[in-house]
Amino acid sequence: xxxxxxxxxxxxxxxRLAAGEPITLLDVRWELARPDGRAAYESGHLPGAVYVSLxxxxxxxxxxxxxxHPLPSGADLQPAARRWGVRTGVPVVVYDDxxxxxxxxxWWVLTAAGIPDVRILDGGLSAWTGELQTGTxxxxxxxxxxxxxxxxxxxxxxxxxxxxxxxxxxxxxRAPERYRGETEPVDPVAxxxxxxxxxxxxxxxxxxxxxxxxxxxxxxxxxxxxxGPDVAVYCGxxxxxxxxxxxxxxxGVDAALxxxxxxxxxxxxxxxxxxx
Numbered sequence: 001x002x003x004x005x006x007x008x009x010x011x012x013x014x015x016r017l018a019a020g021e022p023i024t025l026l027d028v029r030w031e032l033a034r035p036d037g038r039a040a041y042e043s044g045h046l047p048g049a050v051y052v053s054l055x056x057x058x059x060x061x062x063x064x065x066x067x068x069h070p071l072p073s074g075a076d077l078q079p080a081a082r083r084w085g086v087r088t089g090v091p092v093v094v095y096d097d098x099x100x101x102x103x104x105x106x107w108w109v110l111t112a113a114g115i116p117d118v119r120i121l122d123g124g125l126s127a128w129t130g131e132l133q134t135g136t137x138x139x140x141x142x143x144x145x146x147x148x149x150x151x152x153x154x155x156x157x158x159x160x161x162x163x164x165x166x167x168x169x170x171x172x173x174r175a176p177e178r179y180r181g182e183t184e185p186v187d188p189v190a191x192x193x194x195x196x197x198x199x200x201x202x203x204x205x206x207x208x209x210x211x212x213x214x215x216x217x218x219x220x221x222x223x224x225x226x227x228g229p230d231v232a233v234y235c236g237x238x239x240x241x242x243x244x245x246x247x248x249x250x251x252g253v254d255a256a257l258x259x260x261x262x263x264x265x266x267x268x269x270x271x272x273x274x275x276x
Contacts, residue, residue, distance in 0.1 A: 025049035028102035044132035067260030068237035074149035085139030095121035104242035112156035114147025123210035157256035168230035181275030201243035
């Protein structure tokens with residue numbers, strides 16, 4: 001997989017839309033401190049974009065024991081995707097306005113479910129220089145078919161807690177102070193999974209919120225020993241880890257997601273915790 005298979009620039013998106021190409025736009029506004037992005041969406045979004053709730057549509061909170069953002073089932077995702085207007089053979093572009101977290105989660109979930117041609121708007125909403133639309137968009141219903149029902153065993157690789165701990169390379173995508181165990185604002189235990197290396201998701205983005213150039217990403221991962229066929233990534237609850245997985249995919253590394261991430265790991269008091 002190459003960078004252009006994962007990301008799309010605002011300029012390319014604008015050209016394709018101006019040419020009349022059909023593209024489904026999904027607005028996935030989400031922040032850790034403000035998970036409901038609907039109000040922000042309604043105040044201004046890309047023309048034709050449909051709002052997607054990360055908490056309601058890209059997670060299944062009825063699943064016990066798998067962290068704060070368990071993956072949804074394909075059976076739930078398919079009607080949601082059709083409600084958003086996702087159609088067979090029509091490309092999908094996902095975007096957000098906070099550190100690529102919401103869009104990367106949507107990219108991961110949709111592609112894991114077997115939906116092809118999904119790309120992240122590089123730089124997010126701030127990269128878009130065209131007009132914005134206010135209010136809510138009600139698209140024509142889509143007809144997409146979700147190939148995989150169990151996203152824990154689907155078109156993208158996942159690992160269990162035990163498999164994550166045994167991975168040749170395990171990447172912690174959280175902020176350095178959370179990785180070191182100096183602070184933990186969300187989960188009950190501070191620290192990281194023993195053996196994990198820290199590659200904060202925000203460190204993969206430039207000042208404008210776009211992903212670093214391929215050479216810079218390659219160097220950053222190499223400096224941390226991140227590469228090879230057995231790479232797994234986790235974060236707090238499986239959201240920002242997708243930002244790292246997308247960056248790895250953009251430089252040709254197919255990494256696995258530990259969906260429950262630290263929220264699942266730290267919920268079991270028998271699991272070891274490293275702090276440094």
